[in-house]
Amino acid sequence: MAKPTRMLLAEDNPEDVELVLAALADVNLAGKVAVVHDGQEALDYLFRRDRYAQRSQENPAVVLLDLKMPKLDGHEVLRAIRAAPTLRAVPVVMLTSSYDEREVSRSYELGANAYVVKPQGFQAFRETVARLGVFWGLVNEPPPGSVANP
Amino acid sequence: MTERVNAMHEDPPPTGDKVHILLVDDLEENLVAMEAVLAPLGQNLVLAQSGREALRHLMHREFAVILLDVMMPEMDGFETAELIRARERTSHTPIIFVTAIGKSEPEIAKGYALGAVDYLFKPYSPDILKAKVAVFVDLHCLRAQLQRQSSQLADANARLEEEIGERRKAEALLAQINAQLTKQARDLEAANQDLEAFAYSVSHDLRAPLRHVEGFTGLLRSHAADKLDETAQRYMSIITESVKKMGGLIEDLLDFSRVGRKDLLTTTVRLEPLVQEVRAALEPDVVQRKIEWRIGPLPDVVGDQSLIRQVLANLIGNAVKYTRPRETARIEVGTVPPEPLRNAEGGGRSEGPSDAPAAETRHPQSEIVVFVRDNGVGFDMRYAHKLFGVFQRLHSASQFEGTGIGLALVRRIVQRHGGRTWAEGEPGKGATFYCTLPSRTHGTSVPSGHESDAGGESHGEAHAHAAGGG
Numbered sequence: 239m240a241k242p243t244r245m246l247l248a249e250d251n252p253e254d255v256e257l258v259l260a261a262l263a264d265v266n267l268a269g270k271v272a273v274v275h276d277g278q279e280a281l282d283y284l285f286r287r288d289r290y291a292q293r294s295q296e297n298p299a300v301v302l303l304d305l306k307m308p309k310l311d312g313h314e315v316l317r318a319i320r321a322a323p324t325l326r327a328v329p330v331v332m333l334t335s336s337y338d339e340r341e342v343s344r345s346y347e348l349g350a351n352a353y354v355v356k357p358q359g360f361q362a363f364r365e366t367v368a369r370l371g372v373f374w375g376l377v378n379e380p381p382p383g384s385v386a387n388p
Numbered sequence: 389m390t391e392r393v394n395a396m397h398e399d400p401p402p403t404g405d406k407v408h409i410l411l412v413d414d415l416e417e418n419l420v421a422m423e424a425v426l427a428p429l430g431q432n433l434v435l436a437q438s439g440r441e442a443l444r445h446l447m448h449r450e451f452a453v454i455l456l457d458v459m460m461p462e463m464d465g466f467e468t469a470e471l472i473r474a475r476e477r478t479s480h481t482p483i484i485f486v487t488a489i490g491k492s493e494p495e496i497a498k499g500y501a502l503g504a505v506d507y508l509f510k511p512y513s514p515d516i517l518k519a520k521v522a523v524f525v526d527l528h529c530l531r532a533q534l535q536r537q538s539s540q541l542a543d544a545n546a547r548l549e550e551e552i553g554e555r556r557k558a559e560a561l562l563a564q565i566n567a568q569l570t571k572q573a574r575d576l577e578a579a580n581q582d583l584e585a586f587a588y589s590v591s592h593d594l595r596a597p598l599r600h601v602e603g604f605t606g607l608l609r610s611h612a613a614d615k616l617d618e619t620a621q622r623y624m625s626i627i628t629e630s631v632k633k634m635g636g637l638i639e640d641l642l643d644f645s646r647v648g649r650k651d652l653l654t655t656t657v658r659l660e661p662l663v664q665e666v667r668a669a670l671e672p673d674v675v676q677r678k679i680e681w682r683i684g685p686l687p688d689v690v691g692d693q694s695l696i697r698q699v700l701a702n703l704i705g706n707a708v709k710y711t712r713p714r715e716t717a718r719i720e721v722g723t724v725p726p727e728p729l730r731n732a733e734g735g736g737r738s739e740g741p742s743d744a745p746a747a748e749t750r751h752p753q754s755e756i757v758v759f760v761r762d763n764g765v766g767f768d769m770r771y772a773h774k775l776f777g778v779f780q781r782l783h784s785a786s787q788f789e790g791t792g793i794g795l796a797l798v799r800r801i802v803q804r805h806g807g808r809t810w811a812e813g814e815p816g817k818g819a820t821f822y823c824t825l826p827s828r829t830h831g832t833s834v835p836s837g838h839e840s841d842a843g844g845e846s847h848g849e850a851h852a853h854a855a856g857g858g
Contacts, residue, residue: 251596253596253597253600253603253604254596254599254600257599257600257603257604257607260603260607335592335593335595335596335599336591336592336595336642339650356599358595358598358599358602358635358639359602359632359635360599360602360603360605360606360607361606363599363602363603364603364606
């Protein structure tokens, strides 16, 4: 199974990062997540620039993208991903704090694969994130073209 | 002409309006004779025995006509006439020369050249003298009248112009006030939108820290469960419960501000199936309950279906909730017929006082009044004004669950449709909630932007609550 199991989490809020990682730990996926803290860093990671220049060539199996982030927000990052030939097939899941019709539409128009509102209750949050990790990290087959064998 | 003379003769102008006639002759007996002839005209006769004296009189008053003797010592009639004509004020005063001699044509021509309007030859006929003078008196009166009229006309014109000016000023003022009002309305709308955006982003931003409190409390619980004693466990539960409650409030606020931000999707909405749908959705919660439903008939209305469903869900949900203590709950959904409406105690209503303000129950044909009535715990009319406020409750959470957003949401949605909301109730007997919605036959246009409230209910109140409660 040559599946890439790496996930990229772009989330500026450290508490949220910790909660997501705790939830992914429930399904033994915490170790498979790379974390970046704003939109610019997300693109640096994906395009293997600056301090990510040395990382392996494979694309993440999924990008979990917070909508509200400093520098570049989720929509801007998403647009850049869809515009890049090497990245455009990478699954992207938008994560956000609250439901907003306009933002949902915009996300899908820009090519998001899913839009998930972070549940308010911790139990629900934990389950939702764990399920997301299992589905996108294990169940779903990522686009073959996006994976470069080392 | 004779007629006119007669008229003048018989009906002399009032004393104050007498015209002046100047008689000039060096011989007193001539003056007396003329005076006698002209006296019946009823005018003011002024006598002068020389040209000089005549000129003096002419300085003081205006004469309708001058009878001027040609043959006079010192200054004769022609010389006098020349001086009269030379003066601006008297240049047009009619002069009749009275003469016995000088009937030669050159003499007469000279007289006319000097501005005589007529000649009278001695011995004259008294009737002709009188008639001629009467003509000039008449002419003078007419001219005076004309002058009066034209000055009146000028006055009237001036007044009219003044009035027009004032009206223009008033119109300009009105336009200015209108512009101000429009601007204020725009500002108010912008302020409302700002407030809504604010409420939305505040409640949105509150969610993240709240999620963290809840998340880390959960992590703490699973991490340290065996190390926590009973008291610590209880504290943890309280934290979790409070966070949940706050989360609920934030959700409600978000719902509430979403209603303000949402664009209305206006269609024809069939109320009756919608009510049935709402009722069916509540069914699982009321399987243990005995509820007598009386629904409709209900007309179609115009509005945003999903929002109107929320209105009905809240009103009917409340009716179900607040009839819980009743063995048999009775819930009625219906419409109030248009004018003329029920009078004070009529209509066979069994519950609720009917002292709702009359103005609120009157409504035009363009709207439908929908009501939801129950025989539940009711409420005290003294608190009726609080019912529709954000997070306002008349019951404690332990009596009846809820945050107090439902009716605020109802009012908000109804207002966005240009309608009104009100309620009637009596403690222990039940409550009736009313709202107006645009009717399909008349109200095909619904305000599509933010509220344009036709009902005169206070938005400010709702917004103030939204801001205060956030």
